[in-house]
Amino acid sequence: MAKRKSPQSSTTARKKTATNSSKTSKKRSPAEKSSRTASKRTSKTTAKQRANNGKLQTIGAYLIERLQHYGLKDMFGIPGDYSLQFYGMLEESPIRVIGMTREDCAGYAADGYARVHGLGAVCVTYCVGGLSLCNSIAGAYAEKSPVIVIGGAPGMDERHADPLLHHRVKDFDTQREVFEKITVATASLDDPLTAFREIDRCLEAAVRFKRPVYLELPRDRVQTEGLYPHTPKSEAHSSDKDALREAVEDASELINNCKRPVILAGVEIHRFGLREDVLALAEKNKIPMSATLLGKSVVSEKHPLYLGVYEGAMGRETVRKYVEDSDCVILLGTFMTDINLGIYTAHLDPGRCIYATSEKLRIQHHHFHDVLLPDFIRGLSKSKLKPPKRPMPKATKTKPTSFDPVPDAKVSVKRLFELIDQTLGDGMVAIADVGDSLFAASDLSIHKHTQFISPAYYTSMGFAIPAAVGVQVANKDLRPLVLVGDGAFQMTCLELSTAVRHGFNPIVIVANNKGYTTERFLQDGPFNDIPNWNYHRLPDLLGGGWGFEVHTEGDLDQALSAALANRDAFSLLNVHLDPLDISPALKRLTDRLSKRI
Template identity: 50%
Template sequence: MQNTYTIGTLLLDRLYKLGLHHIFGIPGDYVLTLFKLIEESPIRHIGTTREDCAGFAADAYARIHGIGGACVTYCVGGLNMVNAVACAYAERSPVVLISGSPGLNERVNNPFLHHMVRDFSTQRDVFEKVTVASVVLDDPHTAEREIDRALKALMQFKRPIYLEIPRDLVMTPVQVASTSPPKVTACQSDPAALKEAVAEVRGILSGSERPIILAGAEIHRFGLQDQLTELVEHMHVPIATTLLGKSVIREDHPLNIGVYGGLVGREEILEFVENADCLLTLGTLLTDVEDAKAHATLLATGRTVHATADSIAIKHHKYEDVRFEDFIRALVASPLPSFPARALPPRDSVRFDPPGPEAAVTLRNVFGYLDGLLNDKTVVIAAVGESLFAAADLRVRQ
């Protein structure tokens, strides 16, 4: 884009090149200069009624596009974002939160500026607990390095970052070493550990007759959907997904048995998974919603593989130096055994029987009707509660 930068334009340029073409938020006095730069940039600002709405919108955007962003003012705006950012952290959604803050010069003469809570670092201290990088861009000499460090963490861990710019530094010129955004190294796993991990998986599978894969949202976060499908088809192994991981593999795939979860799964799916003699959980955090009884049972006998972005655990031990993405790709490339076909739970697509004019409205009829409206362009957003649990039976077409 341009060759001369300020702290503000450098940040926006990096974000645009990483795929952030829309940013959500509400202007406020500590961030007005940055909003002016957003107006002049290719990034489109989408206004919201509240800051937490901006945070949840940025989260949804990130889940679809791989990066999301929100821009708000200091404390009165930023602290209203904590719940949304914490949700993005818990569910691995790469959201960039940008906040303005009081200028460095005005802090010297007036230590009690409006919107401040306790001291000038309070907001950053709060977000440090729910982000993978928390940065205040208060030095033009280190701004590029700090921006790139934070963005690299965003891309590597698929979790939120916090960037704060004092309002008197937004237009401060910076010298840049590169006009390109940072890149995450393609492979950082220890080759010997990765080879050993895959060999151990092969050994477990070779003694199995009823293996099953349970896939979660991290498959989508790290862009591994194609690799997952290839792994399933190569091994000819049935696959279930968690509720959060719904649609990481096509829901009309012949080996996809549906959503597994103690609170939302159909009984026949729960029974099928819990009857497995080897369980590969890939990219899923096993919470009380999943209630994976099979995992606990098989773990005791050393028949589990639990791979997430936080750790790779096989049987009773962990491989600390193996990255999740590398592990999935290595499994695909490995000569793992293929298994004979076996009877799968029957598909129970949502049936829609048009009710009579006097009939009561039921969840089955409502969601059966909605299921008939879905196509490969539809994005479904379900609120927590009955809507989310009932939506587990909707068929995602892609």
């Protein structure tokens, strides 16, 4: 059996090929000395103009050109003195700059943008900007969302006497060293001899591994020219033919000998653009499909072979039983996280599993290396599979919801999401924040032209609103329906001012249960209570948008209808809920978790 180590399946190998960054040595290298003269040569022309003139490009201009090559059209961030020169170059380029209210929100927005567009970018100043960005970039790393982080830094020439420059922490390498832990590649663009190659290396790593990268740009290197003309080179990656052949043969044998196969699709199917390949495999062989919570909507939930979200004890019993009764579970692009597995209430026997991701391939207890996920899925689809046709249980499919409001009845979580399920339509994207909004949303029906986005692995509260801004920057015709609890809303709600500024029209539904209800069922106490705001009056503060206060089902029906009709600005629904009212999914989960606390 072929067992060669692959950069995609080995963290060590990956670090050697993608993540090692050149550290700035305290002693000047010859390249640094030569660059002192080069740094004085500046140009005010754009990247495109300089390329057309056949002259040497500046580091800043080359970075912008390469970002455009990868299809980037927008960048998020907040300027600061260490990044102002680069911001000036961005303004002269075709890349649109989207200013945000906070750096962490800029990171969430770039993450949301990347999940729709395929690649996002954010630019911030030194340390006070970069370190504020860390949490959102950590989430993008955990959930495989490729975001380019550009961090401004003090100039190389101003570091000679080791001065205590503003924003500095410990030493000048602190910011880059922190980002080494939460990105797949980092580089300091301090040397004009290597800067262009480092830019290429990091951008290629982001696209290949679908994870963030970090580029540090000292402010006196933005206008510094490279020392020689540079032509980008892209390294081709392919599977080991013998390993791929053996893996497909072993997987085919397992599938052909089983009686109850099922596909469990994960988030990497979306990240690597493999939805059509998975559908081809399932449809050709009539294999039923399920999805994880993080991978929700990777395939249309209206598809006749789709079962529902599998999430252990948190999911619907019919889906859980169908998946766990399978004698061949084909996990494709799936993260085996505690949330995806219902806090480890899932029961999946490795001896009955084919587990294929971009980083590893395991068939039963056999491991294969140098096999790329797209090659494996396509190879499996082309092979002669003859699995038995497994009937779809009728109880697995949820009945279409029909919300008939009882005008004076108080709104419950269950009824709220019944109306939301009925409301989702073409051209909408459901964005769920952490809390019961996420768990309740797991039962929503997402069809072909709808998407679902959530931080369902890293679970950082405050993600949804800035991510919605990023989504509409990427595609203004895609209207976000933001599902957020009052606790998460209070963390990043002012980013709706960016929506006002750009004329975006998300619908924000605040599940106002007066605190952290998810945690109340784990450990109750006053620490779970938060101040109750008049959320529906936020549009008055921001100077735009529509606000609605909702107490009853009649209020809810009218408010959501008005929100759908209001397409010129954002709409915010302040939905009052009982502090102890939770979704059926969360009830199943907390019942199990409370036994462990």
